[in-house]
Amino acid sequence: MEFKDYYKVMGVARDATEAQIKQAYRKLARKYHPDVSKEKDAEARFKEIGEAYEVLKNPEKRAAYDQLGQGPRPGEDFRPPPDWGSGFEFSGAGAGAGNPDHSDFFESLFGAAAAGRRQRRGFDNGRGEDHHARVLLDLEAALHGGSRTFTLRVPEIDAQGRLISKERVLNVQVPKGILAGQTIRLAGQGSSAGAEGTPGDLFIEVDFQPHPLYRVDGRDLYLDLPVAPWEAALGAGVKIPTPGGVVDLKIPAGSHAGTKLRLKGRGIPASTPGDLYVVLQIALPAAHDEKAKAAYRAMADALPFNPRTSLGV
Amino acid sequence: MRSVQEGPLSGEIFEEYALLSLEELSRLCAVDRTYIVELVEEGVLSVIEVASEWRFAGAALQRARAALRLQRDLEINLPGVALALELMEEIEELRRELKVGR
Numbered sequence: 001m002e003f004k005d006y007y008k009v010m011g012v013a014r015d016a017t018e019a020q021i022k023q024a025y026r027k028l029a030r031k032y033h034p035d036v037s038k039e040k041d042a043e044a045r046f047k048e049i050g051e052a053y054e055v056l057k058n059p060e061k062r063a064a065y066d067q068l069g070q071g072p073r074p075g076e077d078f079r080p081p082p083d084w085g086s087g088f089e090f091s092g093a094g095a096g097a098g099n100p101d102h103s104d105f106f107e108s109l110f111g112a113a114a115a116g117r118r119q120r121r122g123f124d125n126g127r128g129e130d131h132h133a134r135v136l137l138d139l140e141a142a143l144h145g146g147s148r149t150f151t152l153r154v155p156e157i158d159a160q161g162r163l164i165s166k167e168r169v170l171n172v173q174v175p176k177g178i179l180a181g182q183t184i185r186l187a188g189q190g191s192s193a194g195a196e197g198t199p200g201d202l203f204i205e206v207d208f209q210p211h212p213l214y215r216v217d218g219r220d221l222y223l224d225l226p227v228a229p230w231e232a233a234l235g236a237g238v239k240i241p242t243p244g245g246v247v248d249l250k251i252p253a254g255s256h257a258g259t260k261l262r263l264k265g266r267g268i269p270a271s272t273p274g275d276l277y278v279v280l281q282i283a284l285p286a287a288h289d290e291k292a293k294a295a296y297r298a299m300a301d302a303l304p305f306n307p308r309t310s311l312g313v
Numbered sequence: 314m315r316s317v318q319e320g321p322l323s324g325e326i327f328e329e330y331a332l333l334s335l336e337e338l339s340r341l342c343a344v345d346r347t348y349i350v351e352l353v354e355e356g357v358l359s360v361i362e363v364a365s366e367w368r369f370a371g372a373a374l375q376r377a378r379a380a381l382r383l384q385r386d387l388e389i390n391l392p393g394v395a396l397a398l399e400l401m402e403e404i405e406e407l408r409r410e411l412k413v414g415r
Contacts, residue, residue: 026387029386029387033382033383033386033387034382035379035382035383035399035401036383036397046386050386053324065327119395128338129343130341130343132378147321170322170326171319171321171322172322172323173321173322173323173324175323175324175326177326178326181375182322182326182327182328182329183327183328183371183374183375184325184326184327185324185325185327185331186322186324187324189322196374203327203374204324205375215412215413215414217409217412222413222414251400278413
């Protein structure tokens with residue numbers, strides 16, 4: 001088992017006062033709160049911080065934890081000492097399941113003591129708990145629908161009454177047209193409520209993985225389309241990728257970098273589907289050889305053009 | 314251990330069909346209804362009145378859950394939660410504009 005240095009997690013000294021610990025916690029909690037933070041491991045960090053604070057803010061638990069010293073040397077396995085917990089009395093002791101957010105380290109030390117704490121808020125009515133999960137989805141699933149396999153971690157109580165985290169693999173038919181931030185509700189896929197009750201539901205909130213071609217804005221998609229200078233200036237018919245396949249697009253004469261062309265209804269499908277916006281980018285051919293250089297020089301001679309007039313120079 | 318499952322599970326997009334009563338939203342958030350009423354009074358959640366009864370759009374679920382988490386985890390009072398959510402939405406909007414590049 002991995003030893004957790006709660007002082008290090010909180011970034012406080014081992015002799016920090018309660019006030020200092022509270023202050024450190026508040027600061028870190030705001031920084032890593034999963035609803036606030038965009039950091040990748042925010043949720044894991046937030047749980048770790050919460051666990052550290054739960055121990056360090058409680059004088060009984062902190063004193064017991066301090067008895068362990070600095071933990072084993074790096075790479076060594078941690079085991080609670082055989083006399084662990086004797087001489088300390090933890091408030092609110094009771095049997096039952098712990099908190100699924102706690103590490104094994106925490107559970108091995110304070111599991112039984114912390115168990116009484118966790119109680120469900122709200123109603124029961126013989127209905128199992130709902131579960132909530134977030135998944136990253138490829139945009140194609142929303143565009144075309146289709147089944148996807150998700151691996152979720154779900155808390156479960158094992159035969160010994162201990163709380164463990166289990167892997168659950170779910171194959172889900174993704175509803176066509178789902179948007180980032182929306183939720184798939186799978187009825188009856190939450191916690192069971194015994195033989196009598198109704199099982200809870202599973203809510204899967206989706207977000208999209210970055211797509212190599214399209215940027216997503218609600219139902220609308222954006223595609224950057226490189227065009228040659230003469231295609232933008234003279235107009236052209238070009239082929240472009242769309243979610244429904246390759247289509248022909250007419251570039252109007254006199255287009256410039258940033259010109260936005262809308263392809264109605266070619267975004268994410270719905271009763272009113274989103275649009276596909278094509279944003280033009282001017283790509284310049286390289287002037288590697290004499291022929292290309294001559295062409296650029298001819299253009300410079302033929303076109304009296306100052307691209308910097310708006311700068312006043 | 315992995316659970317076995319035949320064929321893909323199918324569900325609908327919650328936000329597209331859900332119209333929740335106060336009781337349903339409270340149950341889905343696993344809180345007493347007074348918490349939800351407070352969020353409405355603070356303007357965090359908006360209600361749709363149907364025959365003088367409160368109804369909530371499906372999107373209210375994620376918003377209420379986020380509000381309750383902020384309230385609980387960061388010990389923010391309700392006006393603070395409302396402010397935090399509004400600022401987070403603004404940041405989200407700015408990120409979106411940045412990404413789309415307009």
